[in-house]
Amino acid sequence: MQFRYVFSELRSGLRRNLSMHIAVVLTLFVSMTLLGLGVLMKQQSDIATRFLGDQLQVTVYLCRDGDTNPACAARATDEQKQRVVEAMEGNPEVASYTFESQEEAFEKVKELYGADQFDGDNPALTAADMPESYWITLKDPKEFQGIESEVQGLDGVSQIRDVHETLKPIYEWLDALKYGSWGIAVFLLVAALLLVANTIRLAAFARRKEIAIMRLVGASTLYIALPFLMEAVVTAVIGVALAGGTLGAFMWFGVHERIADSVKFMPWIGAQEYTTALVVIAILGPALTLLPTLLLTRKYLKV
């Protein structure tokens, strides 16, 4: 096989259909970027689930003095607390629970927002403003309704917070972004496939004389199809490289330098997840351009 011939054909093929190849590269670039984004979103959502699953807790806040909840007449009494403890101990969904005092709650707040805001003569909050609470760890993070409804009506209970509820919007956003980017990626991929098909049709037409002679003198199918396959590979590689670069920029400037810096309560996707996304597009991109090329070269260049 003469590589010189194949490469010179490849060069002239790329030049001849330059605008088509650019169109293929651009659609592949955008669709692969979206596909990669979807993969990243999915992984972020998995990370969040794993992370939150570890600490999926139901927090039962008890009434305090001056509670905003009208059901709270005053600070929860020891008797009321005892009822809550009985309810938790008798419930099969509860794995364990801990009590958090006002002081402990106040320490947490100080840690989160910086202690300096709460020092001095006129602090924004004092320990007395914090509610007492029970932190319940569930046996199964999905089984929480029973204990919630049981504790809900008890006297002295101000509020029940379930981490699930708090994070629901985040999950919904991640899901929407994931499915949205995948949906658009599918449309663009269809466009990319059609463009690849058209490019081959045009190229095969432009070279029909050469191809007819090649067949006649006994050139192998592979030899005839190779420049077409190489063109497909080159456009796929460029498209995937651009998408990989864009995803890398998104990871660095978007996730690493912004979100992960400002939203620290949850772990964020990193190099490992980026690599996974890269592998996915590096396999799918070339595969999806080579597939129609193989099918069509068989059709148009049949020996």
Add this chain to the structure above:
Amino acid sequence: MSTHVIRFEKVSKAYPGTAKPALDQVSIDIEKGEFVFLVGQSGSGKSTALRLVLRETRSTGGRVHVAGKDLNRLAGWKVPRLRRQIGTVFQDFRLLPNKTVSENVAFALQVIGKSRAEIKKVVPQTLELVGLDGKGERMPHELSGGEQQRVAIARAFVNRPMILIADEPTGNLDPTTSAGIMKLLDRINRTGTTVLMATHDVHVVDQLRKRVIELDHGRVVRDDAQGAYGAAG
């Protein structure tokens, strides 16, 4: 081992959607080194017979053997190898207009993977053989019809094929030029290459006095060892 290079055994070929078969129970034996004219009116089945030899199509009945191979059983990926043993020349030359004469001839060797050294050696030899010595750098449009056909013959013969198939090679040429082309084909035949030529050209057939197979409506109606174009000849 038989010395048949081409053998048709009761070969029929029906194209889908047509009532009459293009070839109907045709049996032909062509031996190594023969020069055979295939004559007959348009639609008599000449082109179909040539296409069957090249395995551009398959017979619907009977067997086609070329170069010792049963073409109905030949796997698709082996077809290129078969075609390397067959050179083909057409009425319309089929040269690549953007390549020089030498490049056109070299192209046939390039695409079957011959080395540059071999191409460099063989192409000038072949051009000399066909009488185009010194015209290697010309472009096809700078040549006369006869010269262009010589380039096409050079391309068909450069790989020294066992069989040369010519489909109306003189169809576009005047009688004098045709005679030159026939001389060239005769010369190639003398090197041991079997030549199978489909033609309408009465002069050419009558002059050379070679074997003539006449087809009519897909059947062999005549097979003369040293025939003329017409039956009475």
